[in-house]
Amino acid sequence: MKTRITEMLGIEHPIIQGGMHFVGFAELAAAVSNAGGLGIITGLTQGTPEKLAAEIARCRTMTDKPFGVNITFLPTLTPPDYPGLFQAIIDGGVKVVETAGNNPQKWMPMLKDAGIKVIHKCTAVRHALKAQSIGCDAVSVDGFECGGHPGEDDIPNFILLPRAADELTIPFVASGGMADARSLVAAVAMGADGMNMGTRFIATQEAPVHENVKQAIVAASELDTRLVMRPLRNTERVMNNAAVERLLEKEKALGADLKFEDIIEEVAGVYPKIMLNGDMEVGAWSCGMVAGLVYDVPTVKELIDRIMSEADGIIHKRLNGLY
Numbered sequence: 001m002k003t004r005i006t007e008m009l010g011i012e013h014p015i016i017q018g019g020m021h022f023v024g025f026a027e028l029a030a031a032v033s034n035a036g037g038l039g040i041i042t043g044l045t046q047g048t049p050e051k052l053a054a055e056i057a058r059c060r061t062m063t064d065k066p067f068g069v070n071i072t073f074l075p076t077l078t079p080p081d082y083p084g085l086f087q088a089i090i091d092g093g094v095k096v097v098e099t100a101g102n103n104p105q106k107w108m109p110m111l112k113d114a115g116i117k118v119i120h121k122c123t124a125v126r127h128a129l130k131a132q133s134i135g136c137d138a139v140s141v142d143g144f145e146c147g148g149h150p151g152e153d154d155i156p157n158f159i160l161l162p163r164a165a166d167e168l169t170i171p172f173v174a175s176g177g178m179a180d181a182r183s184l185v186a187a188v189a190m191g192a193d194g195m196n197m198g199t200r201f202i203a204t205q206e207a208p209v210h211e212n213v214k215q216a217i218v219a220a221s222e223l224d225t226r227l228v229m230r231p232l233r234n235t236e237r238v239m240n241n242a243a244v245e246r247l248l249e250k251e252k253a254l255g256a257d258l259k260f261e262d263i264i265e266e267v268a269g270v271y272p273k274i275m276l277n278g279d280m281e282v283g284a285w286s287c288g289m290v291a292g293l294v295y296d297v298p299t300v301k302e303l304i305d306r307i308m309s310e311a312d313g314i315i316h317k318r319l320n321g322l323y
């Protein structure tokens with residue numbers, strides 16, 4: 001399938017793996033790129049420019065295909081070394097950056113001078129238009145269904161994607177709730193140039209996370225995610241578990257008085273314990289409603305090949321057959 005995104009990024013299939021904290025290591029990024037999609041290393045998981053440079057170099061030993069790096073702008077008082085992280089990306093010869101969390105305007109001249117394509121991930125049409133106006137090459141439009149941070153507007157992709165198509169001139173990919181060939185064909189039908197997946201890629205052989213995480217996603221239904229931190233206007237869609245129920249109790253009890261410190265135990269520093277140790281009840285971890293559509297743990301190549309061949313079947317048999 002050839003779209004503006006495959007052409008822009010030099011990839012075979014219009015499928016991107018979104019940055020994921022403590023999931024987006026070189027193993028997964030390389031597997032997605034080797035299978036013809038675009039794999040993405042999660043910059044902040046590495047933390048320092050030195051470690052990110054080493055992870056980029058490690059990824060290069062596993063693939064000669066293009067891959068990207070995600071840089072997430074966090075609402076924190078002590079930010080990571082963003083200039084150093086971007087320099088590591090440039091020095092590492094990476095040609096695609098996925099930004100998220102906030103407007104990347106400040107970094108655009110540096111990235112454009114280095115010939116890097118910037119895909120900004122956002123949850124609202126107005127943010128997508130802003131990204132377009134500051135020179136982003138593409139956007140990833142993240143609907144309310146998505147795992148992670150869906151924003152505060154709560155617009156699902158059946159509305160958000162065609163709205164984005166009506167407004168944008170730059171290419172965009174559909175993100176949130178994407179799992180299979182049906183997602184891809186529907187996304188393209190609504191005007192997108194491809195799709196970005198998070199949760200679905202965690203349940204693959206190559207995702208370097210504990211087996212418990214993969215099995216939790218396979219076992220979950222579409223009813224098993226919860227929204228947390230809405231009172232802090234930092235809403236996150238997470239897999240339900242004991243820690244999340246505790247967190248939601250605190251939100252209910254404290255109401256508008258809730259502060260980040262009240263829930264720090266359930267959200268801070270929990271990712272390594274969950275993703276690497278498989279300690280599934282220890283805290284809140286991002287997961288999309290799409291877990292309900294994840295039934296197996298294939299290799300990344302099996303997953304992507306299946307999506308592309310079934311997409312062909314949907315378009316050429318099912319849809320063509322309607323006429």
Ligand SMILES: Cc1cc2nc3c(=O)[nH]c(=O)nc-3n(C[C@H](O)[C@H](O)[C@H](O)COP(=O)(O)O)c2cc1C
Nearest residue numbers: 018019020021100146147148176177198199286288
């Ligand atoms: C476990 C997990 C961690 C994530 N971490 C990040 C992150 O650090 N930065 C980011 O921009 N997006 C992050 N995301 C969001 C994904 O990149 C992607 O936008 C989202 O998962 C798409 O929705 P889906 O899960 O329905 O496919 C994360 C998602 C998951 C499931």
